Amino acid sequence: MGLFFNFSVCLFSALGSFLFGYDSGVIGSVVSKQFDQFQTFFHNPGPDIVGAIVSTFAGGCFFGAATAGSLATRIGRKRTIQIGALIAVLGCSLQTGARNVSYLIVGRLIAGFAIGCLSMVVPLYQSEISPPEIRGFLTGLTQFMISIGFLVANWVGYGCQFLRNDAQWRVPLAIQIFPAALLFLGMFILPYSPRWLVEQGRHDEALAVVQRLHGTEENTEFIKLEFAEMLEQIQYEREHYSTKFSDLWSTKPMLRRTLTGIAVQVCTQFTGINVSSYFQPTLYAALGLSGSKILMITGINGALGAIMTIIFIYFILDRVGRKPPLIFGAIGMSISLAVEAAINAKWGGVDSTNHPAQTAGVAFIIIFSALFFSCSFGPVSWVYQSEIFPMRIRAVGTAVCTCANWAANVLISQVSPIGMARLQYRFYILFVVTNIANALIVFFFFPETKGKSLEEMDAVFGDQVIPHALETKQVHNVTAEDEKSGGSDV
Numbered sequence: 001m002g003l004f005f006n007f008s009v010c011l012f013s014a015l016g017s018f019l020f021g022y023d024s025g026v027i028g029s030v031v032s033k034q035f036d037q038f039q040t041f042f043h044n045p046g047p048d049i050v051g052a053i054v055s056t057f058a059g060g061c062f063f064g065a066a067t068a069g070s071l072a073t074r075i076g077r078k079r080t081i082q083i084g085a086l087i088a089v090l091g092c093s094l095q096t097g098a099r100n101v102s103y104l105i106v107g108r109l110i111a112g113f114a115i116g117c118l119s120m121v122v123p124l125y126q127s128e129i130s131p132p133e134i135r136g137f138l139t140g141l142t143q144f145m146i147s148i149g150f151l152v153a154n155w156v157g158y159g160c161q162f163l164r165n166d167a168q169w170r171v172p173l174a175i176q177i178f179p180a181a182l183l184f185l186g187m188f189i190l191p192y193s194p195r196w197l198v199e200q201g202r203h204d205e206a207l208a209v210v211q212r213l214h215g216t217e218e219n220t221e222f223i224k225l226e227f228a229e230m231l232e233q234i235q236y237e238r239e240h241y242s243t244k245f246s247d248l249w250s251t252k253p254m255l256r257r258t259l260t261g262i263a264v265q266v267c268t269q270f271t272g273i274n275v276s277s278y279f280q281p282t283l284y285a286a287l288g289l290s291g292s293k294i295l296m297i298t299g300i301n302g303a304l305g306a307i308m309t310i311i312f313i314y315f316i317l318d319r320v321g322r323k324p325p326l327i328f329g330a331i332g333m334s335i336s337l338a339v340e341a342a343i344n345a346k347w348g349g350v351d352s353t354n355h356p357a358q359t360a361g362v363a364f365i366i367i368f369s370a371l372f373f374s375c376s377f378g379p380v381s382w383v384y385q386s387e388i389f390p391m392r393i394r395a396v397g398t399a400v401c402t403c404a405n406w407a408a409n410v411l412i413s414q415v416s417p418i419g420m421a422r423l424q425y426r427f428y429i430l431f432v433v434t435n436i437a438n439a440l441i442v443f444f445f446f447p448e449t450k451g452k453s454l455e456e457m458d459a460v461f462g463d464q465v466i467p468h469a470l471e472t473k474q475v476h477n478v479t480a481e482d483e484k485s486g487g488s489d490v
């Protein structure tokens with residue numbers, strides 16, 4: 001079956017990422033003033049209630065991601081995805097059938113828990129079933145499906161605003177249930193992560209999965225080696241290390257892994273992407289645009305983002321590595337936002353009728369997110385956090401990084417409305433600076449991981465390694481030379 005099967009499994013599991021994008025995106029439309037049926041049904045909820053409906057989700061996500069770490073270690077990646085999907089069905093059903101605001105808030109909290117769990121475990125699963133040469137592409141499908149989710153949510157929101165009864169808001173919320181149910185059921189026939197199976201001592205099953213995922217007539221030798229490497233590494237880890245939470249910082253190389261993983265996610269949030277994802281209409285309104293134009297531009301931006309993501313992960317990510325796109329993207333985002341600030345300062349304002357300035361302002365928001373973010377931190381954050389940890393602590397490490405993403409997400413989405421109102425165009429300047437900082441952090445502290453197997457990451461981070469040749473079992477420390485060649489290509 002080979003690579004096509006591998007690709008299909010990764011794409012299917014990314015339904016969990018679709019839900020992430022859809023759930024994050026849909027609520028903006030549902031609680032907006034255009035959804036008059038929603039406003040009437042819930043007696044014109046004030047900003048505090050709307051704030052609670054929106055932000056309980058992200059809070060739930062944080063706890064979902066935190067819980068998923070130990071769950072994925074104990075019951076495996078596949079079953080954790082199923083549990084996430086099942087909880088999503090419950091949370092989304094509660095929202096759809098809401099009789100009052102409490103249903104909605106509790107439903108968002110439960111769905112958030114599910115999405116937090118899926119946001120951590122889906123890329124982890126993809127990364128563990130991918131061969132090293134195309135791991136960037138297959139794990140990057142996470143980001144691709146997040147952007148498809150946002151895109152679909154935008155257009156569903158646009159379409160449903162014209163409905164004239166409860167269906168106006170119940171339909172967009174109900175739509176979330178289907179991918180969640182499909183994911184739950186479909187995962188029954190998808191394989192377990194072979195690495196998790198090895199860790200459970202289920203070696204024959206693990207080998208069968210590797211053969212199904214990566215096997216072709218010609219590469220039986222490669223499969224044997226790949227499997228032997230997994231086996232050797234995981235057994236070595238089991239014999240020599242514990243699996244305590246504190247292992248995340250117990251040695252210098254481990255601390256480095258944990259900090260880079262957290263950094264990639266926090267830096268992602270500090271690109272300013274969610275100011276653009278959640279408050280895009282406000283940004284366009286500040287340029288003097290209004291009405292359906294705003295929605296159309298948002299939809300176009302979303303579509304371009306998804307297209308750019310798939311082009312980037314397919315053609316570029318596994319060729320150039322993780323660091324160059326991160327640095328290049330951060331610089332690109334910084335420049336786009338500096339230009340955006342200048343345009344807003346000179347020609348912005350809700351009453352502006354300066355069309356060339358509006359066009360340029362819109363163009364730079366699109367360049368910022370659809371081009372630079374989609375070709376850098378968007379996909380790379382998920383790929384990177386899922387590939388840097390050793391097996392014994394991978395799920396927990398990934399969970400910590402995902403929690404950092406959600407915590408920073410909550411922080412930025414809470415302060416953004418205040419920041420935008422008070423600082424106006426100056427608010428962009430904050431992200432000009434954070435993007436420069438991101439580029440520097442990546443340049444100085446991130447090792448390159450492209451093309452390495454998950455078992456080779458020890459060497460990349462300067463940890464103790466076993467040589468992955470089957471004939472030698474001797475343990476050796478990484479020399480400065482090894483570290484250099486594996487550690488920083490840029």
Ligand SMILES: O[C@H]1[C@H](O)[C@@H](O)[C@H](O)[C@@H](O)[C@@H]1O
Pocket residue numbers: 024143146147268273274277377378379381405409
């Ligand atoms: O638009 C989303 C954003 O809402 C997330 O916070 C981020 O982590 C994702 O990578 C991005 O695609």
